[in-house]
Amino acid sequence: MDISLVPETIFHLGSFPFTNSLIMTLVTSAIIIGISFFVQKNTKLIPRGFQNLFEAIIEYFFELVHSVTQDKEETRQFFPIVMTIFIFIIISNWMGLLPGAGTVGLHEVKEGKSIIAPFIRSGSADLNTTLALSLIAVFTANFMGISAIGLVRYGKKFLINPFKKPYFIGTFVGVLELISEMAKIISFSFRLFGNVFAGEVLLIVMLNLVPYFVPLPFLFLEVFVGFVQALVFSMLTLVFLKMAVTAHDH
Numbered sequence: 001m002d003i004s005l006v007p008e009t010i011f012h013l014g015s016f017p018f019t020n021s022l023i024m025t026l027v028t029s030a031i032i033i034g035i036s037f038f039v040q041k042n043t044k045l046i047p048r049g050f051q052n053l054f055e056a057i058i059e060y061f062f063e064l065v066h067s068v069t070q071d072k073e074e075t076r077q078f079f080p081i082v083m084t085i086f087i088f089i090i091i092s093n094w095m096g097l098l099p100g101a102g103t104v105g106l107h108e109v110k111e112g113k114s115i116i117a118p119f120i121r122s123g124s125a126d127l128n129t130t131l132a133l134s135l136i137a138v139f140t141a142n143f144m145g146i147s148a149i150g151l152v153r154y155g156k157k158f159l160i161n162p163f164k165k166p167y168f169i170g171t172f173v174g175v176l177e178l179i180s181e182m183a184k185i186i187s188f189s190f191r192l193f194g195n196v197f198a199g200e201v202l203l204i205v206m207l208n209l210v211p212y213f214v215p216l217p218f219l220f221l222e223v224f225v226g227f228v229q230a231l232v233f234s235m236l237t238l239v240f241l242k243m244a245v246t247a248h249d250h
Helices: 020-043 052-068 072-095 127-149 151-155 168-209 216-245
Strands: 009-014 014-021 106-111 113-118
Touching: 009 127, 014 020, 020 052, 020 127, 052 072, 052 151, 052 216, 072 127, 072 151, 072 216, 127 151, 127 168
Parallel strands: none
Antiparallel strands: 009 014, 106 113
């Protein structure tokens, strides 16, 4: 079975192609928006049932964010961003584990071979999606840093006068800091994409080699990996946010 790195096009709207990963990303966004409206309309002063669970999860992650920031104001600023990224990624990762993912779709002939363009493909298994998330995370961190300590002071982290102490070493370190910002985008993108795509490939291969119950342990493993990758991405974003708003001389 040929498994493509590139998401497959399911249909066109005019000249705009809708790929399977784009469709699942839109579905993920719709799920998050739907849950948000449901929670907003059904929130009660005395929590019960689903609200208890939801509040427990939110409180746990709020405390987790605060354990990194050690500042209530920063925690309130960073929490919505970090939590949104976590929820989006974990739902997107688990979308690729739905029944029919990678196996049910449109039959196409490509380069003389009959292939399947699956209807379900996790948005995280598309490098375009992970790159977009990485750009958002890094841009937000830099924007927060500029807002917190000012453009000039924040820029001194990258642009260091070579004729002042520590002279050219400081300038070299500043260049490395600038390169590291670009490296964050690349590492963020490929870490999430690589892990999720590799997991989907593993499941598809196992389902074709040994169907029925044998692939179940791998499925549970991918559920765990999906959670870990969402947590790692969101926590790294939090760390970068904290580093950005901390003055360079600290």
